[in-house]
Amino acid sequence: MPYESAERLSALDAMFLGIETPDVHMHTGSVGVFEAGPLRRKDGGLDTKKIDEAIYSAVSHQPRLRQRIEHVPLFGHPVWVDDDRFDLNFHIHYTCLPRAGTTRELKRLAGRILSRQLDRNKPLWEMWFIDGVPGDRFAQLTKAHHCMVDGAAGVDMLSAMLSPSADAPIKPARKWVAGKRPPDAQLLADELAHRAGFPLAAMSSGYDLLRNPQRTAATIRQTTESIGDFLRSAMPASRTPLNPSIGRYRRFDWIAADLDEVKVVKNHLGGTINDVVLACVAGALRTFMQSRGIAVENLDFRAAAPVNVRNNSQHSGGNHVSSLIIELPLSESDPRLRLEKVIEATQHAKSTHQEWAAEIVEDLCDRTLPGLLVQVGKAVPLLRPCNTIVTNVPGPQFPLFLLGARLLELYPYVPLLENTAIAIALFSYDGQLFWGIGGDWHEVPDLHDLTEAVQTEIATLHALALVHSPPQPKARRSKRAAAPAKAAARTKRPRAPQTATGGRRKSGQ
Secondary structure (H helix, E strand, O other): OOOEOOEEOOHHHHHHHHOOOOOOOOEEEEEEEEEOHHHEOOOOOEOHHHHHHHHHHHHHOOHHHHEEEEEOOOOOOEEEEEOOOOOHHHOEEEEEOOOOOOHHHHHHHHHHHHOOOOOOOOOOEEEEEEEEEOOOEEEEEEEEEOOOEOHHHHHHHHHHHOEOOOOOOOOOOOOOOOOEOOOHHHHHHHHHHHHHHHHHHHHHHHHHHHHOHHHHHHHHHHHHHHHHHHHHHOOOOOOOOOOOOOOOOEEEEEEEEEHHHHHHHHHHHOOOHHHHHHHHHHHHHHHHHHHOOOOOOOOOEEEEEEEEOOOOOOOOOEOOEEEEEEEEOOOOOOHHHHHHHHHHHHHHHHHOOHHHHHHHHHHHHHHOOHHHHHHHHHHHHHHOOOOEEEEEEEOOOOOOEEOOEEEEEEEEEOOOOOOOOEEEEEEEEOOEEEEEEEEEOOOOOOHHHHHHHHHHHHHHHHHHHHHOOOOOOOOOOOHHHHHHHHHHHHHOOOOOOOOOOOOOOOOOO
């Protein structure tokens, strides 16, 4: 007999659902590029039957992928319930690029697919398999609503569908029966019970604070300072042409960078990988905006940098994320000084504990007025505390496979917010740093210029890092060991000069 099941969305998850509009689509996504080999049929097509079997197996082990949204009566708060009409055929789609397709055509198709909102009458995810990618490859485009996953949860979702072994068999599917939606009275009673827990928790916390007045004073002081810093970070940044009222159509461009090159910059010039990324973004945006004739000297230009605040006791699904607001020094013309200013800005943002204040506000809203956080989420982009979004998610540094087909590249996509025409997401995987750059179709027709500017900034910082790298100590050798080496060098036949051809790839959009 089917059981009754409903799971309440947190206030933050509900906010990502509530701020969505016909123009502001709140789904995240990614484009993965695979070798087709093991999944190529004799007739030249993809083995869609095996792919369906593998995806169904993964879905059977992840209940969230079989659940849809319902709402609590009177309060309207969203809850997850099992979809008793779940059908994988309406979540998995197959298509193909035109014959002799190009990477540019793949990017354009990805932008069109990402421009469509997810259907709220069924589980909020879909997957597209796109054949005909140059080099006997295919692409997997995944969309999932932000109320379901953040960056870290998206990595877990990806890992459940792929394997670190090329010859791993398909995991046996788990048998499942859809639970019944609880009656309205039960949903209402559960919501009332959840909100009633806030006064009790507050009383318990107040008692603990009274028992330790010194710790109480320190906690109150730190909380007050954090909330003050959080409110100051929400003050409007400069208005730029990259902060218009966006439409519903998207462009999606991407590049790949060698992760070791970024680490060389970090190790020799200072900062973290995120600092290097933000410095590259700052330099690229400086070039991009100047090419449009926009003066950058006096801009207060800021990026929202999401931060994973998940702890070991929290499950991988949903959103456990906050954001740091970081000023990007677009006015600085020197790349090395730009990196130093980014390092200083990120250290300052971390010292203010902005993310802690955001968690306090979220928890307070969740226990009292969850809908208030939705209104805050709608108002914040209008206040313009940031001009763009830059998010970086670490991934596995080893290859992953789908039924033996190796995942070669994976470009993440983060949704655009109201008044934010460009958003940048990064994913590190198997020694590469993959950049996914999303933009509004009409407001950023020159998005590819920004992509090329990012490539230039990475190369510039890497060259600077090599110049400023510390000299490596020479290995000491005895004269006895050196003599045979010199003799061998004299008798060694000269080699023909080689030409370096390992240039960077163009993104092609």
